[in-house]
Amino acid sequence: MNIKPISSNALAEQFIQTNVYSESTLESVLAYVIHTNGSGSRSCVTQHKINDGNLGLGNVVSLKKLSETIASIERKSVNSLSKPIDMFIDANVIAQSSSLLAWHVPRNKKTLFFSESSITVTLPPLLYVYRPAMDNSAASLSVFALAANKRPTRTSKLYHAPLMNVYESGKVCLGTMSLPQQITDRTMDLVMSEFFGSRFTHANNTEVLRKHSNLMGFYSEKERKNERIMTSDLMPTGLTVSSIV
Known part of the structure; x- marks a missing residue:
């Protein structure tokens, strides 16, 4: 077995780069599809998991469930954006x-x-x-x-x-x-x-x-x-x- 030696500093740098990449890279994991008839008088929404870029089978979801999911994503996004400034609070x-x-x-x-x-x-x-x-x-x-x-x-x-x-x-x-x-x-x-x-x-x-x-x-x-x-x-x-x- 040929094991390549690596320094602790290089190992730490590799770990940081991997984690930074995983935090900053977006991956498609879920999709919502809107279905409607020709006149638009009837419609429904289905939720699909995405695996390796492929759309999985869908389940019908309510508009309430859809809005709750979007609101949850929005809250998480706002919270993540506000985290860095928690360390620098203005005196006022x-x-x-x-x-x-x-x-x-x-x-x-x-x-x-x-x-x-x-x-x-x-x-x-x-x-x-x-x-x-x-x-x-x-x-x-x-x-x-x-x-x-x-x-x-x-x-x-x-x-x-x-x-x-x-x-x-x-x-x-x-x-x-x-x-x-x-x-x-x-x-x-x-x-x-x-x-x-x-x-x-x-x-x-x-x-x-x-x-x-x-x-x-x-x-x-x-x-x-x-x-x-x-x-x-x-x-x-x-x-x-x-x-x-």
């Missing part, structure tokens, strides 16, 4: 999964664009909660104001964000925003860019301010006096961080 992120990303932004100056004008104001600390579209649920973005200019805790109280296009619930009217479909290391920046790059067109919530009833007038006064928007200017929501994350 307070909660993250494949279906949710919540982060806070300390007090900062922002230019708000309206239909025919713009105003630059210093916003209070804000909390954002983004959920990408999943299964039958549409994407959603919520925003709230925070009292302290630091990382919130589970019991931190939330206030209405002093921003237009935000409903009383905190949810944002997304309009024509193009939001990411998955949670990745770029999601936070992409969402913020879309949100503040859009036009703030209407006040969806009349319970935002303690003493003012008009957001535009409030913005103008703050800009003219070069004053920050404080949490003391805002109405509380009655919610805490743990109730929305």
